[in-house]
Amino acid sequence: MKVLKLIFKNALRHKLRTLLTIFGISIAVIAFGLLRTVVTIWDSSVDATMANRLITRQAVSFIFPLPYSYKEKIEKVPGVNKVTFATWFQGVYKDKNNFFARMAVDPETMFDVYPEYIISPEELAAFKKERNACVIGADIAQQHKLKLGDQMVLEGDIYPGRWEFIVRGIYKGKNKNTDKTQMLFHWDYVNERMKVETPVRANDVGWYVVQIADPNKSALISNQIDALFKNSTAETKTETEKAFAQGFVAASGAIITAMNVMSFVIIGIIMLVLANTMIMAARERTREYAVFKTLGFSAKHLVGLILGESMVISFLGGGIGLFLTFPIVAGFEQAMPKGFFPFFYIEPITVVLASVATVLVGLISAIFPIHKALNTKIVDGFRFVG
């Protein structure tokens, strides 16, 4: 009890110094939380991929289309269960800052290949039946207050003109990291209009998604698919969804790695900040430690005093930082364009890591001052002039 009181009194001796240290630790923990959150989002968007899905795209670039006629050929490759396809539609919904994915898909096969998009059989049937129906992710429905039967109008850019859709289904995610920010509608609906307006662009699809029976055969099947279209005008490149996702964010991969490293560098920096504060504090108290020892206080007591103070400061800093991380991460998400990240949440592991780091920082910062205090002889302590 007495010791605790003394620890707090010691911590508050230099109020400004202690406050600045606590503040520094808080900021570092917040930065750590934010960085880790962005890193985990990237990791989990790769993790969200399925091992039994292959993506077949145009060999030169993802932006070039593939003929619709490939579907039937891919379906015939041994080991292929089901083939679906999609086209990046883009367009503008209400205003340019609404970033969610808008894709023309095959209603018949889409939800079979993506079982993690959960939709009720009734809604799915309604979606399939109506030419200009669409299905949206639950997050989009919530963000834009959309419900079944509502109209959504897109201003086309890649596919010019005004496009009207009716919401017939809202899908939920099977997992926390399932992307619930997409808008999906009939490829046919877009394609029919293309046939009339710009026939050269008709019967094109963006990419194929191939569901395979055995994930271990992905390399073999990929090669077989690509072999089918070798030397054609539209050669293909097939890879697992995971490899595709990684490649898609390859550029940001380097940034992510940097962020990953940075998040731990920050922990190192707070360690230095607190260690510095503790070393200064312990140095100023050299005489007092000599007094304590003279009076008969043991190493255990001094360790308690110094470690206690270090822990109090790091816990306060870490606690405040963690507490503020949540609103700040939420604010960060708000500040980003809507739907920029398909999902954004603080992983429990981030909280655990930040807490562990806080404890470690407190412990390690106390080591040097403790060592110094215990190894200074009483007589030298009294002769010490700060």
Add this chain to the structure above:
Amino acid sequence: MSAIIQVKNVSKSYWRNSLEIPVLNNLSLEVQEGEFLGLMGPSGSGKTTLLNLIAGIDRPSDGELTVAGTDIAKLSESALAKWRSSHIGFVFQFYNLIPVLTAYENVELPLLLTSFSKAERKQRVETALTIVGLGDRMSHYPKQLSGGQEQRVAIARAIVTDPVILVADEPTGDLDKKSAQEILILMDRLNKEFKKTIVMVTHDPHAAEKASRQLHLEKGDLVGV
């Protein structure tokens, strides 16, 4: 009368950059129970060093040191700490109070290592502070007290565990005449009324007069008066 402090052929050297600095040479000294010894001598003669050896906060390089019946040169570090806390009261030139603790809490500090209950501690702290005349300053912090008052708090801290021996290293060295006089009267009272054996280092001949015996230290050797 039995000697409560027996210093026999004690030598002490310090080492600085692998250079031996001899401070005390083969020094012997006895202090009887109830004595008030004044230790004088020029700066650097080894007064503080001798006092620290007697009080068990430093160890001799050679020789025997029996204090209050214990051969303290042979004690382990932790046994020595325990021995100090029950046998010796310390008074320093610069008071050495803990600035974030009140007068009461400073005096209570040594009692935290004992098994006294909170009520017993309170009673002892109040008694000690009343003896030194600061019964009305218990909740003051060191910086709210004058130098003389701080030294009196330090004396209360030294006597609160009721040790047999008090060691004081220039207790009036940092005080004005009037405060110094008050401290000396208090030391005298502790010796006569409370039967404390006192070893006091001082530069001040006037202070040394309070002592029942004076010794001079010259370059590590004792010169009696």
